[in-house]
Amino acid sequence: MPKFTDQKFVYTTYIKTTPEKLWAALTSAEFTRQYLFGIDVVSDWKVGSTMKFVKGNETWVLGKVLAANPYTLLSYTFHEERTTESSIEPPTKVTLEIEPEAGTETVRLIVTHTDFIENSKHYQNISGGWPAVLSSLKTFLETGRILGFES
Amino acid sequence: MDAVFKALADESRRSILDHLYTQGGKTLGELCEPFAQIMSRQAVMKHLRILEDAHLITTVWSGREKKHYLNPVPIHAIETRWIRKFEKQRIDALSALKSALEGTDTKGKKNA
Known part of the structure; x- marks a missing residue:
């Protein structure tokens, strides 16, 4: 059995939006494909259901829903399906917490990614991935635009 | 964004971020160790507060320990x-x- 570490990522972003809009952006393919590099998130978001990140016909990530409390908490397992050095590693765990900032129109999103094995390649891939996704998500929700190469 | 640049405009705070980049999840005590010769615990605490206010650090309570993580967003x-x-x-x-x-x-x- 590979040895798990307590290495984890805790990334935070503050977005001028509502918990409802943020929840929709995290759980609906019509939104994810706009800020998540064209990836559709596919799930019925019932605990125990599968959760997939699909690009075109290809499944990039496969997981299982661990928790889905609308507008507050979403958690799923996360396994890279595309054949890479890291796809042989066991699934990791992603938790997304949504907290309205009292007295403001801002929502705090905290992403925690855990359950990495020792010397995980997946860990290295993920470290740069989330900041890019979170910046893109923030821009999408605050301006309706996607980060990219538009003028 | 002003808060981010102000927080980054200090060598000690950049060193603290370097430590958290190498290994996240450190407590205040663990973060004080490498700086023991050059900074008091109070100084490290002050820097951590500035970094946290700029959202460059996320803190998570784990039991009675407050752990610090680099937030590169x-x-x-x-x-x-x-x-x-x-x-x-x-x-x-x-x-x-x-x-x-x-x-x-x-x-x-x-x-x-």
Whole structure:
């Protein structure tokens, strides 16, 4: 059995939006494909259901829903399906917490990614991935635009 | 964004971030150790507060321990604000070159 570490990522972003809009952006393919590099998130978001990140016909990530409390908490397992050095590693765990900032129109999103094995390649891939996704998500929700190469 | 630049404009705070980049999830005590010769516990606490206010650090309570993690999201926002523009020019230059070489109008497609 590979040895798990307590290495984890805790990334935070503050977005001028509502918990409802943020929840929709995290759980609906019509939104994810706009800020998540064209990836559709596919799930019925019932605990125990599968959760997939699909690009075109290809499944990039496969997981299982661990928790889905609308507008507050979403958690799923996360396994890279595309054949890479890291796809042989066991699934990791992603938790997304949504907290309205009292007295403001801002929502705090905290992403925690855990359950990495020792010397995980997946860990290295993920470290740069989330900041890019979170910046893109923030821009999408605050301006309706996607980060990219538009003028 | 002012808070991010102010927080980064200090060598000690950048060193603290370097430590958290190498290994996240450190407590105040663990963060004080490498700086024991040069900074008091109070000074480290003050720096951590400035970094946290700038959202460069996320803290998580684990039982009675407060653990600190580097949060690179504001730094990524700086990158996308200024660096992406230069990438755009390079990419535009490449698509212009591609159109010229292939005799196709890739720009038209991109904007469709």
